[in-house]
Amino acid sequence: MLYSEETKGIYLNGQKKTPADALPIPAVLYKQFTNAEINGFDVKNGKVIAYVPPPTLAESQENALQQIAVFNAEAVNALTNSPSQSEVNTWPLQMLIADAVLNNARLLPAGAAFLAAAQIKTTAEKTAYAEKVLAASITYATVAGMSKHLSSGAKQAVLATTTVAEIEPTLTAIKQQAEAAIEALKAASN
Numbered sequence: 001m002l003y004s005e006e007t008k009g010i011y012l013n014g015q016k017k018t019p020a021d022a023l024p025i026p027a028v029l030y031k032q033f034t035n036a037e038i039n040g041f042d043v044k045n046g047k048v049i050a051y052v053p054p055p056t057l058a059e060s061q062e063n064a065l066q067q068i069a070v071f072n073a074e075a076v077n078a079l080t081n082s083p084s085q086s087e088v089n090t091w092p093l094q095m096l097i098a099d100a101v102l103n104n105a106r107l108l109p110a111g112a113a114f115l116a117a118a119q120i121k122t123t124a125e126k127t128a129y130a131e132k133v134l135a136a137s138i139t140y141a142t143v144a145g146m147s148k149h150l151s152s153g154a155k156q157a158v159l160a161t162t163t164v165a166e167i168e169p170t171l172t173a174i175k176q177q178a179e180a181a182i183e184a185l186k187a188a189s190n
Contacts, residue, residue, distance in 0.1 A: 001013065001024070001025045001030050002015075002018060002022035002023060002024055002025060003023055003025050003041045003043070003048045004018070004019040004021050004022040004023075005021055005023075005042070005043040006019050006021045007019055008040075010025070010041075021043075023043060023046070023048050024048065025041060026048065029041065029048065029049070029050055032050065038050040038051065039051050039053065054164065055164065056164075057161070057162070057163065057164055060164045060167050061158050061159060061161065061167065064158045064167050064171055065155060067171060068151060068154045068155065068158065068171075069151075071175065071178065072147050072150070072151045072154075072178075075143075075147060075178060076143055076147050078182075079139070079143045079182065079185065079186070080136070080139060080140050080143055093110055093111060093114055094114070094133050095133065095137060096108060096111055097111040097115065097129075097130065097133070098129070098130035098131075098134050099130075101126045101127060101129070101130035102127070102130045102131070102134065115129070142185065143185065146181055146185060150177065150178050150181060153174075153177075154174040154178070157170050157173075157174060158170055158171070158174075
């Protein structure tokens with residue numbers, strides 16, 4: 001069997017009026033076609049391949065939203081110095097410790113144990129640690145707030161697209177806007 005990209009037709013080998021561009025269809029592909037496992041054929045690099053329909057608008061929008069989520073997570077990690085999982089897991093405790101230290105309040109036993117394990121012993125060390133945690137929380141809150149705002153706008157822009165062709169330029173504009181906001185935030189923190 002042969003396939004012509006020009007006519008989108010299937011021809012028998014040796015058929016008299018076979019188009020000049022007709023190429024052999026691999027037996028496996030032809031069997032998949034006759035079993036309705038594929039919808040048709042295409043030609044790539046001079047070979048007949050299975051036709052893959054272009055993504056729908058909804059599929060393209062979902063893919064764009066996933067790209068936004070990944071970009072967003074990477075930006076937040078980069079701006080917050082990529083906290084380790086243990087830092088993330090202990091963050092509520094660290095905030096309680098910082099609050100207690102800065103307000104001269106009693107530490108919870110878990111907080112005292114945390115400071116002891118980190119070998120933070122003196123009042124000066126505890127205060128420096130608490131101020132560092134507070135500064136990190138302010139940075140994270142600023143970054144997370146900016147991220148949430150940009151992400152929300154980006155999602156709305158993607159979902160407002162009415163054709164697949166609009167999505168890529170929309171994503172490009174979103175990334176440029178986010179990169180400018182990131183640079184502005186970096187400049188403000190210096």
